[in-house]
Amino acid sequence: MQSTLTSLSGFSKKLIAGAAIVATAISFSSHAELGYPEKEELTFGFIKLTDMAPIAVAYENGYFEDEGLYVTIEAQANWKVLLDGVIDGRLDGAHMLAGQPIAATIGYGTQAEIITPFSMDLNGNAITVSNEIWAEMKPNIPKMADGRPVHPIKADALKPVVEKYIDSGKPFNMGMVFPVSTHNYELRYWLAAGGIHPGFYAPHKGDTSGKIDAQALLSVTPPPQMPATLEAGTIYGYCVGEPWNQQAVFKGIGVPVVTDYEIWKNNPEKVFGITKEFAEKYPNTTIRLTRALIRAAIWLDENNNANRKEAVKILAKSEYVGADYEVIANSMTGTFEYEKGDKREVPDFNVFFRYNATYPYYSDAIWYLTQMRRWGQIAEGKSDEWYLETAKKVYRPDIYMQAVESLIAEKIVPATLFDSLESVDGFRAPQTHFIDDIVFDGKAPNAYIDQFSIGLKAQQQL
Numbered sequence: 001m002q003s004t005l006t007s008l009s010g011f012s013k014k015l016i017a018g019a020a021i022v023a024t025a026i027s028f029s030s031h032a033e034l035g036y037p038e039k040e041e042l043t044f045g046f047i048k049l050t051d052m053a054p055i056a057v058a059y060e061n062g063y064f065e066d067e068g069l070y071v072t073i074e075a076q077a078n079w080k081v082l083l084d085g086v087i088d089g090r091l092d093g094a095h096m097l098a099g100q101p102i103a104a105t106i107g108y109g110t111q112a113e114i115i116t117p118f119s120m121d122l123n124g125n126a127i128t129v130s131n132e133i134w135a136e137m138k139p140n141i142p143k144m145a146d147g148r149p150v151h152p153i154k155a156d157a158l159k160p161v162v163e164k165y166i167d168s169g170k171p172f173n174m175g176m177v178f179p180v181s182t183h184n185y186e187l188r189y190w191l192a193a194g195g196i197h198p199g200f201y202a203p204h205k206g207d208t209s210g211k212i213d214a215q216a217l218l219s220v221t222p223p224p225q226m227p228a229t230l231e232a233g234t235i236y237g238y239c240v241g242e243p244w245n246q247q248a249v250f251k252g253i254g255v256p257v258v259t260d261y262e263i264w265k266n267n268p269e270k271v272f273g274i275t276k277e278f279a280e281k282y283p284n285t286t287i288r289l290t291r292a293l294i295r296a297a298i299w300l301d302e303n304n305n306a307n308r309k310e311a312v313k314i315l316a317k318s319e320y321v322g323a324d325y326e327v328i329a330n331s332m333t334g335t336f337e338y339e340k341g342d343k344r345e346v347p348d349f350n351v352f353f354r355y356n357a358t359y360p361y362y363s364d365a366i367w368y369l370t371q372m373r374r375w376g377q378i379a380e381g382k383s384d385e386w387y388l389e390t391a392k393k394v395y396r397p398d399i400y401m402q403a404v405e406s407l408i409a410e411k412i413v414p415a416t417l418f419d420s421l422e423s424v425d426g427f428r429a430p431q432t433h434f435i436d437d438i439v440f441d442g443k444a445p446n447a448y449i450d451q452f453s454i455g456l457k458a459q460q461q462l
Helices: 010-019 050-060 079-088 099-106 131-140 159-167 182-193 223-231 246-251 276-281 283-305 308-315 325-332 362-374 384-394 397-409 415-421 445-449
Strands: 041-046 070-075 093-097 114-119 125-130 172-176 200-202 207-212 216-220 237-241 254-259 270-275 335-337 343-345
Touching: 041 050, 041 079, 050 070, 050 093, 050 270, 050 283, 050 308, 050 325, 079 093, 079 099, 079 114, 079 270, 093 099, 099 114, 099 182, 099 270, 099 362, 099 384, 114 276, 114 283, 114 384, 114 397, 125 131, 125 182, 125 223, 131 159, 131 254, 159 172, 172 182, 172 223, 182 216, 182 237, 182 362, 207 216, 223 237, 223 246, 246 254, 246 325, 246 335, 254 335, 270 276, 270 283, 276 283, 283 308, 283 397, 308 325, 325 335, 362 384, 362 445, 384 445, 397 415
Parallel strands: 041 070, 041 093, 172 216, 172 237
Antiparallel strands: 093 270, 114 270, 125 237, 125 254, 200 207, 335 343
16 A cells, blocks of 8 residues: 655654554655545444444544545444444444454454554443442442542452352353453453453364353343343443443442453553455545544544533434433543442543554554453464564554654644654553553563463463
8 A cells, every 4th residue: 555645744754764663565655645535435333332433523523524435324233243244345444342353363253354544542441230249349348538439449349249159159240242342351351350260262172152260251242231231130240331331320220340441541442443455445545534533533632622522412312322411421521430429530531542542553452462362262372473463464553654644744633743653663662550560561472471360371272
């Protein structure tokens, strides 16, 4: 794919130099313009979650039209239907779980070449438990001076509750949205950090239940159905994105006990996924849709989230998330309500552009691969080189940088917004903000996996 840009600023040339390390299929031309989109009419899919916001905003604010793209946006029934739609061409692209294009590329669940030129957000999820489970957990949680629970709440407080259920012969059931979802890995991470085993997968043995040796049994529930499933008593807790944790608070049926920001500060959440074939067939279209999404992300975070109330109005529409304004606003506008009445400031609960949120880091993809390996979805040990090679197949910072360069060259966005990308090499610095204090270095995935007391070791096989 060849970028076609107008004359570049000195800053832009620095960006290119930094991106050269990661952009294996990129060449820049300093005297050409970005071409017309090869495909103008597009259909994008999404699931009814607040983190689909960049797509809705790019549509409502006219950013897609600015790129000559005429987009139809369609809600999908569940993550599998959405993924299948992108693979079979019914959808040109979609709001995806970060694990979906990675899993498809390695052939877990389905085999397809899906790429992402754009990471949609950071954070945005939480773990909610039923009122009954919360009542059993509370005696195990330290209190603040005003009587409110000290956060973050660790799964250590849940462990005796789970053990009581096991001792009485009752399974402890919890929900997550998809086997390769961030929510599955975050819930597993939180449980394991508190000494609760969430179970292994063994696809090489025909077992994809994820319940081998499990103390807490995790199963799939579509996001909008989480509150009702909790209320019915089918599950005792779940991990999901917004607004379905706050919905449990508003309905009085559950308590969000921990956010993913508290499990892993500024964790990568969703991505925008397209097929590799689409990107190669329609390179200008791919750059242009990425430009529109970048502009939407900037709008969502600019001026200290000043546009969030307007964004909530958009998301509350039935064609997007369709939840009440108050429910969506509870998290999107910089607060989060845990136990009813315990509303706290969480300005980074949803991040769409800050902290390089939109840049598709290789290290983000590698973290997901380490969790797939830790829980057995990747059945055999792999080399550190394999993790990087796999990440490069899926995460495409080269396309992202072409979009950024063209926006800067056309003076649509200021170069200063991307200062921190001047020397990027595709990896975040080693990340330290995990609930168990284990450090993640994306350049040493096997050493990272071996640090966990619960889970497969890097070269261990079930």
